[in-house]
Amino acid sequence: MRIAFVVARVGEERNVIQRLSLILADELRKQGESVDIFPFNRRSVFKFFSYRKLRNYDCVLIANIGLQCAYFSICKRLRLIKKCFIAISFGSDIRATKNKLINLFNQMSKPVIDLLIVVNPDLLDTARARGYVNVVYVPCWSECLS
Amino acid sequence: MKILFAARLEAVKDPMTFVKAGIQLPDHEFTVAGDGSLKKQCEILVAGRKNIKFLGWVDAENIRHLMKEADVFCQSDNVENIWSSSLVAAMKNKKAVICTNTGYTSKYLKDNYHVLLISPQNCSELVRAIERLSDDIGLRHRLGENAQAYVQENLAIEKIVKEIRGWMTTTVQDRRNTRID
Numbered sequence: 001m002r003i004a005f006v007v008a009r010v011g012e013e014r015n016v017i018q019r020l021s022l023i024l025a026d027e028l029r030k031q032g033e034s035v036d037i038f039p040f041n042r043r044s045v046f047k048f049f050s051y052r053k054l055r056n057y058d059c060v061l062i063a064n065i066g067l068q069c070a071y072f073s074i075c076k077r078l079r080l081i082k083k084c085f086i087a088i089s090f091g092s093d094i095r096a097t098k099n100k101l102i103n104l105f106n107q108m109s110k111p112v113i114d115l116l117i118v119v120n121p122d123l124l125d126t127a128r129a130r131g132y133v134n135v136v137y138v139p140c141w142s143e144c145l146s
Numbered sequence: 147m148k149i150l151f152a153a154r155l156e157a158v159k160d161p162m163t164f165v166k167a168g169i170q171l172p173d174h175e176f177t178v179a180g181d182g183s184l185k186k187q188c189e190i191l192v193a194g195r196k197n198i199k200f201l202g203w204v205d206a207e208n209i210r211h212l213m214k215e216a217d218v219f220c221q222s223d224n225v226e227n228i229w230s231s232s233l234v235a236a237m238k239n240k241k242a243v244i245c246t247n248t249g250y251t252s253k254y255l256k257d258n259y260h261v262l263l264i265s266p267q268n269c270s271e272l273v274r275a276i277e278r279l280s281d282d283i284g285l286r287h288r289l290g291e292n293a294q295a296y297v298q299e300n301l302a303i304e305k306i307v308k309e310i311r312g313w314m315t316t317t318v319q320d321r322r323n324t325r326i327d
Contacts, residue, residue: 141307143235
């Protein structure tokens with residue numbers, strides 16, 4: 001399977017989510033998948049045709065359902081991308097129910113996410129309460145960071 | 147006994163309860179590895195007590211070293227954070243772990259078997275748990291061994307990613323079956 005993996009904050013040593021995402025990408029490759037990382041930063045928002053590269057993949061995997069997810073979700077809602085969207089929530093995004101921006105990003109991306117993977121068991125309830133339909137739980141692979 | 151706390155110093159991680167326990171137990175060594183908005187508040191509370199050290203943000207390699215040195219690891223999160231990197235690292239390193247019982251934590255980690263579970267923001271329970279571990283070296287070792295076995299059996303990345311691949315493949319195929327891209 002050809003996977004486009006959108007990851008924010010690539011290169012920030014302190015950011016656990018980006019480290020876990022890169023580890024996941026490596027392991028997916030070891031298990032035979034073809035994974036390309038698409039680093040996402042605030043400048044990416046202004047690259048209006050960045051979605052075009054995603055057309056060559058079988059699915060788009062997105063780490064966390066924040067700005068990066070909302071951005072590509074708009075492209076999908078405009079039918080500029082028609083690929084399967086799979087998002088992984090590490091919790092900080094989906095738990096931020098009082099953060100208006102995160103709420104807005106969630107609202108934008110929710111309808112186009114085909115599968116939401118959560119890495120904490122309580123996030124299953126949280127995600128369903130927020131209206132995500134196809135949600136699955138897997139334990140986090142943080143063991144690799146130690 | 148050396149007790150380690152490694153997390154961002156933010157309200158959700160509740161470092162204050164750990165620091166308050168350190169104030170009540172001057173015979174034990176408390177180490178706080180992490181930075182955040184509550185750091186100043188914690189330092190003011192400690193007021194120079196020598197048994198509580200603040201290291202600021204610590205890189206992964208030094209966390210590994212601290213983890214090896216520690217006798218007990220403490221996680222005091224207010225919300226479920228069962229598979230946090232530091233908690234899992236402590237379990238993998240056979241440390242006795244004290245952890246807050248939030249969300250589904252007790253479904254996966256059994257009290258008195260894998261970890262000692264305490265209520266969130268409850269300093270007296272944390273103090274009692276530390277005293278228990280201090281008095282009972284056998285319990286410390288048992289918890290460490292059971293915790294390590296749990297990580298080896300359930301949290302191997304190969305197994306988790308295999309599961310993720312399965313979900314991804316099914317989703318992509320289902321979508322292909324329902325519409326043509």
